[in-house]
Amino acid sequence: QVQLVESGGGLVQAGGSLRLSCTASGPIRDYHMGWFRQALGKEREFVASISWSGGSPSYSDSVKGRFIISRGDMVYLQMNSLKPEDTAKYFCAAVPSSRNSYYTHYDHSSLWDYWGQGTQVTVSS
Numbered sequence: 456q457v458q459l460v461e462s463g464g465g466l467v468q469a470g471g472s473l474r475l476s477c478t479a480s481g482p483i484r485d486y487h488m489g490w491f492r493q494a495l496g497k498e499r500e501f502v503a504s505i506s507w508s509g510g511s512p513s514y515s516d517s518v519k520g521r522f523i524i525s526r527g528d529m530v531y532l533q534m535n536s537l538k539p540e541d542t543a544k545y546f547c548a549a550v551p552s553s554r555n556s557y558y559t560h561y562d563h564s565s566l567w568d569y570w571g572q573g574t575q576v577t578v579s580s
Contacts, residue, residue, distance in 0.1 A: 457481055457569050459547045464574030467537055475532040475574060477547030487550050487557045488530040491564060492543035493573075499546070501562035503532060507552035513561055537578045544573040 458480035467473055477488070489504035503524040505512045512524050518541075523533040530547060548567035550557055560566045 457483065457486065457549055459549060459569055459571035461545060461547045461571045461574040464545060464576045466577045466579065469537060469539055469578055469580050471537050471578070472533070472535045473537065473576060475534065475545055475547075475576075477530040477532075477571060479529070479549070483526070483528075483530065483549065485552050486569075487552055487554070487561070488524075488526055489548040489550075489561060489567060490524060490530075490532045491546045491548055491567075492541075492576075493546070494543040497543075499564050501564070502545070504557075504561040505530070506557070511558070515562070534576070537576075539578045539580045542576060542578050544575050546573045547571040 460478050463475040487506050490502040491499050492502050493499040501515050503514045505524045521536045525531045549569040550567045
């Protein structure tokens with residue numbers, strides 16, 4: 456089992472950047488990792504994911520070209536050209552690399568086994 460903790464959220468003006476980090480209680484090398492977000496009153500939605508090997512990064516259409524997911528000992532989400540509609544609580548997620556369904560269902564929140572508590576990102580116009 457792995458515990459996840461997100462950091463790096465905050466208040467930023469539209470057009471600005473933030474970098475979110477996700478730390479784990481143990482090594483994450485055997486986990487696929489992802490980021491989801493949930494705006495007030497809305498369902499949790501997929502943002503980005505990266506496989507255990509660091510390959511096959513995937514992004515939602517709404518953030519493609521603006522956000523970059525990366526991993527090392529931690530997982531990062533570099534968010535550029537932020538828009539007010541990016542305002543949400545951002546969650547880090549993990550699923551064991553043995554879960555082959557990751558490659559077809561990475562954007563389904565039900566796939567992911569472990570979640571952090573989230574970090575708030577607010578983008579002002």
